[in-house]
Amino acid sequence: MDKVITAEKIVKSFGEAAEKRNVLDKVSVEIAEGEFVAVMGPSGSGKSTLMFALSGMDDIDLGKVAFEGRDLVSLKNNELADMRRTKMGFVFQQPTFLQNLNILDNIILPSMRDNKKDRPKIIEKARKLMKEVGISELENRGIKKVSGGQLQRAGICRALMSNPKIIFGDEPTGALNSKSAEEIMNLFSEINKEGTAVMIVTHDAKIAARSERIMFMVDGKIVHELTLSKYEGADIDRRVEKVTGKMLELGI
Numbered sequence: 001m002d003k004v005i006t007a008e009k010i011v012k013s014f015g016e017a018a019e020k021r022n023v024l025d026k027v028s029v030e031i032a033e034g035e036f037v038a039v040m041g042p043s044g045s046g047k048s049t050l051m052f053a054l055s056g057m058d059d060i061d062l063g064k065v066a067f068e069g070r071d072l073v074s075l076k077n078n079e080l081a082d083m084r085r086t087k088m089g090f091v092f093q094q095p096t097f098l099q100n101l102n103i104l105d106n107i108i109l110p111s112m113r114d115n116k117k118d119r120p121k122i123i124e125k126a127r128k129l130m131k132e133v134g135i136s137e138l139e140n141r142g143i144k145k146v147s148g149g150q151l152q153r154a155g156i157c158r159a160l161m162s163n164p165k166i167i168f169g170d171e172p173t174g175a176l177n178s179k180s181a182e183e184i185m186n187l188f189s190e191i192n193k194e195g196t197a198v199m200i201v202t203h204d205a206k207i208a209a210r211s212e213r214i215m216f217m218v219d220g221k222i223v224h225e226l227t228l229s230k231y232e233g234a235d236i237d238r239r240v241e242k243v244t245g246k247m248l249e250l251g252i
C-alpha cells in the first residue's frame with residue numbers, strides 16, 4: 001500500500017550546547033494510506049515532537065520526512081502550509097476556537113481562506129459533517145456554551161473539512177470523560193474506515209487499542225511496534241490486554 005508518510009532517521013534536539021539532547025533520536029516511521037496508528041510512551045518521551053515533525057509543524061535537525069513522497073524540506077513555507085491545510089487534519093486535546101465566533105463559523109474558518117467564493121458549499125459540507133458527528137443543533141452556539149465532548153466533535157469537523165489524507169490527534173480524548181472519549185474514538189474509527197489515515201498520541205491503553213499498530217516510544221526512540229490488526233474482530237478487552245501487557249513489559 002502507498003505510504004502517506006515516510007520518515008527516515010529523524011533527529012530533533014532542543015536546548016543549547018551542553019544542555020542539548022535528542023528528543024527524537026534517529027526515528028524512522030512509515031504510515032500507509034488509510035492506516036490507523038497510535039503512539040504511546042512515558043511523558044517526555046517525544047510523542048508530540050514526533051507528531052509535529054511528521055506533520056511539518058516543526059522542523060527537524062537531521063533525517064528526512066516525506067509526505068506522499070514529497071520531501072518536506074524541499075517545500076517553501078507557503079507550500080508546506082498549503083499541504084497542511086489541504087491534506088492533514090489536526091485534533092488536539094483542547095480545540096483552539098475563536099471565542100467570538102459560533103461553532104459553525106469556527107468550523108468553516110480555515111476553509112474560507114482558500115475558497116471565499118464557495119461559502120455556501122463550504123457551509124453545506126460543514127453541516128453534513130456536523131450531522132454525522134451529532135452536533136447539528138449547535139451550529140449557532142458560542143464555543144463556551146457547549147460541552148468538552150461537543151467541542152471536540154466540532155474540532156473533528158474542522159479537521160475533516162478538507163478531506164485530509166491523515167488526521168493527527170494529540171491526546172484527542174485527554175480532556176474528556178470516558179463516555180465522551182469512547183464516542184470520539186468511534187468517530188475516529190469511522191473516519192478511518194472511510195479511508196483517512198489516523199495517527200493518535202495517547203497515554204490510554206483503551207484508546208490505543210483501537211488502532212492497528214502501536215509505536216512505543218522511550219527516550220526519543222521507537223522501542224517496539226505492536227501490530228493489532230491481526231486481532232481485528234477480537235473484543236476490545238482482549239486488545240487492551242495486549243496493549244497493557246506490552247506496556248508492562250516495556251516499563252511504560
Ligand SMILES: Nc1ncnc2c1ncn2[C@@H]1O[C@H](COP(=O)(O)OP(=O)(O)OP(=O)(O)O)[C@@H](O)[C@H]1O
Binds near residue numbers: 041044048
Ligand atoms: N519547544 C521546546 N523547547 C524545549 N524543549 C522541548 C520543546 N518541546 C518539547 N521539549 C522537550 O522535549 C521532550 C519531549 O517532549 P514531547 O512533548 O514530545 O513529549 P511527550 O512524549 O509528548 O510528552 P507528554 O506525554 O507529557 O505530552 C520533553 O523533555 C520536552 O520538555
